[in-house]
Amino acid sequence: MHGYTGKTLIIDLSSGKVTEKEMGTQSYFEYIGGLGINSKILLAEVDPSVDPLGEQNVLIFGVGPLVGTLACTANRTDVTAKSPLTGLLGTTNSGYTWGPELKFCGYDHLVVKGKSQSPVYVFIDNGEVTVLDATHLWGRDSWDTIRTIKNELRDKEISVACIGVGGEKLVKFAAIENGFYGAWGRTGLGAVMGSKNLKAVALRGRKDVTVSDPDGFLESLHEMRERIMSHPTYNPWRQFGSMLAVDIYYALGVLTGYNQKEPLGEDFIESMGRENLLKYKKKSIGCTACPICCAHWVEIEEGPYKGLKLKGIEITSTMDFGARCGIRNLAAIAKATELFQKYGIDCSTAAGSIALATELFQEGIITGKDTDGLELKWGDEPLIFELLRKIAHREGFGDLLAEGPVEMVRRIGKGSQEYLAQNRGLETNSRDPRTRWDVWSFGFLINARGGDHLRVQSPAENLRESAPEGEYFYELSPPEKVVARIDIFHDWKQEIFDFERNTVSIPHMAAWCQDLMNIVNSLGICIRPPVLHSLGPTIYSRLLTTLTGIEFSPEDVRKAGERITNIQRVFNFKAGEKREDMKYGPKFYNMPIKGRRLDKDKVDEVLDEYFRVRNWDPKTALPTAEKLRELNLGKLGSNLAS
Amino acid sequence: MTAYLGINPQLCTGCRACMLACSFTLFGVFNPSKSYIIIERNEEEGTFDIKFTSRCVPCDVCAKYCSHDALVYIERE
Numbered sequence: 001m002h003g004y005t006g007k008t009l010i011i012d013l014s015s016g017k018v019t020e021k022e023m024g025t026q027s028y029f030e031y032i033g034g035l036g037i038n039s040k041i042l043l044a045e046v047d048p049s050v051d052p053l054g055e056q057n058v059l060i061f062g063v064g065p066l067v068g069t070l071a072c073t074a075n076r077t078d079v080t081a082k083s084p085l086t087g088l089l090g091t092t093n094s095g096y097t098w099g100p101e102l103k104f105c106g107y108d109h110l111v112v113k114g115k116s117q118s119p120v121y122v123f124i125d126n127g128e129v130t131v132l133d134a135t136h137l138w139g140r141d142s143w144d145t146i147r148t149i150k151n152e153l154r155d156k157e158i159s160v161a162c163i164g165v166g167g168e169k170l171v172k173f174a175a176i177e178n179g180f181y182g183a184w185g186r187t188g189l190g191a192v193m194g195s196k197n198l199k200a201v202a203l204r205g206r207k208d209v210t211v212s213d214p215d216g217f218l219e220s221l222h223e224m225r226e227r228i229m230s231h232p233t234y235n236p237w238r239q240f241g242s243m244l245a246v247d248i249y250y251a252l253g254v255l256t257g258y259n260q261k262e263p264l265g266e267d268f269i270e271s272m273g274r275e276n277l278l279k280y281k282k283k284s285i286g287c288t289a290c291p292i293c294c295a296h297w298v299e300i301e302e303g304p305y306k307g308l309k310l311k312g313i314e315i316t317s318t319m320d321f322g323a324r325c326g327i328r329n330l331a332a333i334a335k336a337t338e339l340f341q342k343y344g345i346d347c348s349t350a351a352g353s354i355a356l357a358t359e360l361f362q363e364g365i366i367t368g369k370d371t372d373g374l375e376l377k378w379g380d381e382p383l384i385f386e387l388l389r390k391i392a393h394r395e396g397f398g399d400l401l402a403e404g405p406v407e408m409v410r411r412i413g414k415g416s417q418e419y420l421a422q423n424r425g426l427e428t429n430s431r432d433p434r435t436r437w438d439v440w441s442f443g444f445l446i447n448a449r450g451g452d453h454l455r456v457q458s459p460a461e462n463l464r465e466s467a468p469e470g471e472y473f474y475e476l477s478p479p480e481k482v483v484a485r486i487d488i489f490h491d492w493k494q495e496i497f498d499f500e501r502n503t504v505s506i507p508h509m510a511a512w513c514q515d516l517m518n519i520v521n522s523l524g525i526c527i528r529p530p531v532l533h534s535l536g537p538t539i540y541s542r543l544l545t546t547l548t549g550i551e552f553s554p555e556d557v558r559k560a561g562e563r564i565t566n567i568q569r570v571f572n573f574k575a576g577e578k579r580e581d582m583k584y585g586p587k588f589y590n591m592p593i594k595g596r597r598l599d600k601d602k603v604d605e606v607l608d609e610y611f612r613v614r615n616w617d618p619k620t621a622l623p624t625a626e627k628l629r630e631l632n633l634g635k636l637g638s639n640l641a642s
Numbered sequence: 643m644t645a646y647l648g649i650n651p652q653l654c655t656g657c658r659a660c661m662l663a664c665s666f667t668l669f670g671v672f673n674p675s676k677s678y679i680i681i682e683r684n685e686e687e688g689t690f691d692i693k694f695t696s697r698c699v700p701c702d703v704c705a706k707y708c709s710h711d712a713l714v715y716i717e718r719e
Contacts (some may be wrong), residue, residue, distance in 0.1 A: 070662040070673045070707065097658075104673065143686075157683065180685055208671035229709070284710060285688060286657030291709035293655040297688035311688060426715075 002212040003065040003548035004028055009107045013196050018129045029550055033063035034107060035091060036522035036564045038080035042145040042565050048574035053170055053195040054083035061110040064524025068103035068209040071221055072228050073526035075099050075288035083187040085172045085404050086425030086450040089571045090187035093521055094178040095287035101159040104205025121200040134199035141342035142177040149202050162200035163190045166343025166392040170194055181311035185346040187449050206342030214551030216217040220542040229291055231534040241294035242315035248463050254436040256593055257323040258378055259355035260421040264323055272318055272329040285311050297395050298334055301375035305335045312337035316429055320351035326378030341384055343392035352427040353401040354387050357417060365414050374395040409483055420585040423451020430616040433454055434593045436466045438475035439509045445582050445607060448568035456514045459533045472602040474503035486534025507610040515561030563631045566623045570636055579621040646716045647700040654690040654712035656683050660704035667703045679704045
């Protein structure tokens with residue numbers, strides 16, 4: 001087998017049994033790898049109604065076929081389980097070195113089942129698996145854990161995935177840390193790892209990744225590089241990374257802050273805009289095989305955080321703690337990064353809990369009696385850092401925040417649910433659906449993991465202007481000559497774009513790009529714009545065919561993405577998500593921003609049209625029997641809704 | 643014609659594309675442990691050391707895939 005290793009490693013922590021399973025070619029053809037195969041395994045192995053923190057949940061790490069090769073950005077690992085935060089399919093994606101190392105160990109997927117009686121960590125040394133005692137690591141932060149493991153195994157190049165205190169304490173949005181500075185952050189899968197008493201997975205591999213057609217693969221690889229490196233976003237991304245988008249979104253007037261309570265003003269962009277990054281950035285850092293290298297090595301040379309050095313300052317943490325919580329100091333974002341990385345908690349939901357609590361405090365719905373006497377204020381850096389500590393340790397008020405915003409309002413009551421700025425359990429990066437309605441905003445309703453912004457993004461965004469207020473079915477298109485360069489099939493382009501009206505059909509584009517992002521997360525490459533905007537199923541099919549020797553047509557690749565979307569929806573339906581649950585947080589319907597709020601009836605009309613595009617039943621949001629048969633998913637049954 | 647491999651570790655981002663390209667060129671497989679160029683990571687310092695095994699005969703492959711000019715292949719008459 002080429003490209004793939006063909007092997008899945010299964011570790012049952014209850015029995016201590018370690019086994020390997022061969023994955024057949026048909027599975028790779030139908031689900032590609034990474035997220036796709038993870039989703040297939042989850043649906044097959046986990047009853048969607050199980051307690052996410054119980055022994056029956058399964059934690060799956062998966063890399064795609066391109067991972068381990070020189071294909072641009074081929075370093076991503078998707079981690080999948082039932083989420084303790086949303087109750088839906090949990091999936092979270094991260095790059096750097098861990099994924100390639102799993103491949104060099106001889107595995108495409110690692111499945112962790114059961115629960116160890118005591119804390120352990122797993123060391124996979126070039127295919128040899130050892131389960132080691134981790135009692136001495138329990139209670140340590142992630143950086144200390146990684147250092148200790150590297151010292152114990154006497155190899156600083158070993159790649160380590162681990163949990164911090166947050167995962168041990170079952171914080172509902174605990175992260176799995178990916179080395180010192182990366183994380184599988186979203187949907188709380190660090191808590192699943194903690195529930196299994198699994199502190200870390202350390203990897204060292206020396207096996208080959210082989211190629212079916214080396215000359216053909218190299219040719220496709222060069223085309224991939226050329227497309228990415230000639231894309232207009234390439235050079236700006238090299239300089240600013242994700243911070244590039246802060247100024248773009250601000251200029252569009254779409255950012256809201258303070259728990260998405262009001263539009264952000266000039267003070268935000270002056271202190272948190274991308275140029276501020278350059279005060280701290282010393283150099284670029286890259287994930288494996290990435291020609292962009294969009295991460296920043298930053299050093300803080302003055303002020304209260306003087307001496308802090310790390311890889312960090314991204315748009316996500318800037319929006320989370322800057323926009324959502326009110327910090328106006330990029331150096332403090334670096335400090336927050338150190339803390340949430342060490343504690344092992346997701347920065348977005350941590351900030352979501354803190355921001356919600358702050359708004360509720362200011363509205364008088366909670367008081368100092370609820371907050372351990374803390375007076376919650378916007379932008380109070382020491383206070384926010386103290387709350388992060390309390391969350392990670394589930395100490396006092398932090399125990400409530402550690403449940404995440406949806407559970408917080410359920411427990412608090414007193415009308416607090418009206419302040420919820422989460423969609424289906426997750427928060428976005430403060431690009432607000434009330435201030436700009438587009439594919440991005442609509443995506444919060446259909447993203448399989450809950451309502452964030454990272455799984456439904458258009459490769460053809462118009463970031464210079466927004467559609468008129470009140471328009472729900474369309475967003476504005478980029479110029480036709482720009483669209484001409486984007487790899488979207490002709491028949492799909494005809495449905496998506498209307499160049500006479502300069503519009504993009506939101507339901508059609510949402511379906512296309514949701515499947516596209518499933519493909520990207522299954523190949524094991526990055527979703528950032530120089531990649532997402534410049535590549536599509538055609539080049540992916542060539543890379544896959546020349547690498548693996550399995551014949552993929554562009555339509556086979558697209559269909560795999562669609563198949564993944566469909567099984568993810570089936571999992572979520574079985575986990576209890578009904579059609580009527582596919583909605584925004586109350587704040588977006590009820591509290592206006594700049595006089596605008598979402599019209600639920602109109603939103604639902606777009607959703608119904610999306611279901612029609614998908615050939616899903618609009619009453620249940622489930623694929624029809626015809627659609628299941630078309631995708632070779634007939635075995636999932638025609639009576640799902642009964 | 644003389645060829646040199648210019649090396650600037652301060653510009654190295656740690657992406658290791660050079661190691662993957664080296665093993666693929668030499669052995670037709672992707673395997674950093676077979677590469678003649680070695681990037682050692684000092685992860686907590688954000689620095690990288692660039693080393694070569696004794697078998698390395700400088701060619702342009704590693705430099706060709708270095709996107710940040712840490713490795714530059716220079717030819718002179």
